[in-house]
Amino acid sequence: MDTKMASTDQKPVPGGNDVLVQFEDGIAWVHLNRPDKRNAMSVGLAREMNAVLDALEIDDRCGVIVLTGSGEAFSAGMDLKDFFRATDVVSDVERHRAYRETRAWQWRTLMYYAKPTIAMVNGWCFGGAFTPLICCDLAIASEDAVFGLSEINWGIIPGGVVSKAISTLMGDREALYYVMTGEKFDGKRAKELGLVNEAVPAAQLKNRTRELASILLDKNPTVLRQARMAYKYAREMNWELASEYLTAKGDQTTFVDPERGRAHGLTQFLDEKTFKPGHGHYKRDEGGDS
Numbered sequence: 001m002d003t004k005m006a007s008t009d010q011k012p013v014p015g016g017n018d019v020l021v022q023f024e025d026g027i028a029w030v031h032l033n034r035p036d037k038r039n040a041m042s043v044g045l046a047r048e049m050n051a052v053l054d055a056l057e058i059d060d061r062c063g064v065i066v067l068t069g070s071g072e073a074f075s076a077g078m079d080l081k082d083f084f085r086a087t088d089v090v091s092d093v094e095r096h097r098a099y100r101e102t103r104a105w106q107w108r109t110l111m112y113y114a115k116p117t118i119a120m121v122n123g124w125c126f127g128g129a130f131t132p133l134i135c136c137d138l139a140i141a142s143e144d145a146v147f148g149l150s151e152i153n154w155g156i157i158p159g160g161v162v163s164k165a166i167s168t169l170m171g172d173r174e175a176l177y178y179v180m181t182g183e184k185f186d187g188k189r190a191k192e193l194g195l196v197n198e199a200v201p202a203a204q205l206k207n208r209t210r211e212l213a214s215i216l217l218d219k220n221p222t223v224l225r226q227a228r229m230a231y232k233y234a235r236e237m238n239w240e241l242a243s244e245y246l247t248a249k250g251d252q253t254t255f256v257d258p259e260r261g262r263a264h265g266l267t268q269f270l271d272e273k274t275f276k277p278g279h280g281h282y283k284r285d286e287g288g289d290s
Contacts, residue, residue, distance in 0.1 A: 015053035018045035020070065021052060027210065028062035028219045035071030038124050040079040041106075043098045049105040057114050063221065064213040065113070070121040074145065077127025078102075078159055095191055107161060112136040112232065114225060116216045120209045121145045121187065121196065126160060130195075132164040137228060138212065139196040141187035142205045147195070148184040169194045220284060226253040259284060 015021040020031040030052060056062045069075055069187035084278075110117060110132055119133045121141035126148045131140055151158050153183065158166075158179060166175045170193050178185070187199035200208050230249045234242040254262050269284060 010011045011059075011061070014052045014059070014255065016048045016051075018042065019048040019052050021056070024210075025059045025214075026061070026063035027213045028053040028059070028065050030055050030056075030065055030067050031070045032068070032075050033070045034079075035069075035073070037079060038073035040076045041102070041128060042079040043101065046080075046098070046105055047103040050101055050109070052110050053105055053113065062115060063217045065115060065117045066120050066209055066213060067110075067117060067132060068122055071123070073124035074119070074121040074133070075126070075129035076124050077129050083233040096107035103160065106131045106222075107135045107165070107264070114222075116224060116228065118209060118213060118214075118216075119196075120205060121147075121190070122202075122205060127151060128162060130162050131160055131165045133195065134169055140198045140200065140205065140209050140212065141190050141196040142202040143187045143199045144202055145190070145199075146184055147186070147190050148182065150184075152180060153182040160166075218261050219281065220257065222257045222259065223253055227254075267269040 013021050013023070015030075015033075018033055022029045022031075022035045030049075032041070032049075034040060034042065036044065053065075056065060059276050062182070106128070117136040117138070119136035119139040121139060122145065123134065123142065125133060125141075126146075127150065130147075130149070134276065149158050157163070163175075163179070166179075174193050177183075185195065187191075190196045191199040198208065226249060230246055234246055237245060264283070264285060
């Protein structure tokens with residue numbers, strides 16, 4: 001990286017050959033690292049990614065994860081030879097384990113991860129790569145990134161839970177169009193489709209992602225986590241269940257927050273008149289009660 005990395009304090013850095021992690025001021029830059037394969041996702045990559053996510057969840061050097069790809073691609077999708085050929089010659093148990101490890105990091109872990117996640121789409125994003133992209137909380141793409149659901153062109157349907165993933169963000173007409181035609185589209189179109197929050201020129205991609213990560217790092221981490229989880233679970237509920245759940249979630253947040261953010265925010269807004277909610281956040285006391 002061209003920026004100065006934060007000290008690792010002699011702690012081991014998670015990752016291996018297929019996943020690289022770099023720390024920078026609270027951000028963990030997590031790179032899918034098979035650039036010669038456009039970061040196609042293999043069984044080995046899945047195993048490393050599961051270990052990386054487990055490690056970063058309790059690593060105080062990481063406040064926000066940015067998921068991206070080494071080289072000129074985010075990810076070209078699943079490594080077809082690795083999954084469709086290599087698993088043909090192994091036992092059913094080994095095949096099941098490979099699929100389980102892939103599902104684990106791509107959506108089961110990322111969707112409800114304890115820390116905020118941002119997908120930074122720096123190039124090719126195809127097929128199976130849509131799942132981790134969508135399961136990250138936020139996403140920013142290069143305007144010239146290339147997206148595609150090309151499976152129809154070689155005789156299969158989108159693999160894994162890709163169809164489910166795109167249905168959560170894209171309308172039926174748009175999703176079916178790209179599933180049925182296999183046409184490619186760029187980062188600007190991905191923004192229009194709701195797949196990413198922003199599409200920016202390639203030269204600005206890293207700085208804009210860093211800026212967004214810094215905004216998240218500046219928030220009360222307990223409340224940020226609770227707000228993310230509240231949204232994700234409530235969207236699957238009907239209105240009555242959501243009302244009960246969100247009321248309880250709000251009470252829980254107040255109870256577990258070591259910063260006592262609600263009390264500080266209300267005091268600064270209502271009593272001290274030092275804080276206006278539409279103009280940033282309350283002055284945080286990161287040491288907890290005081």
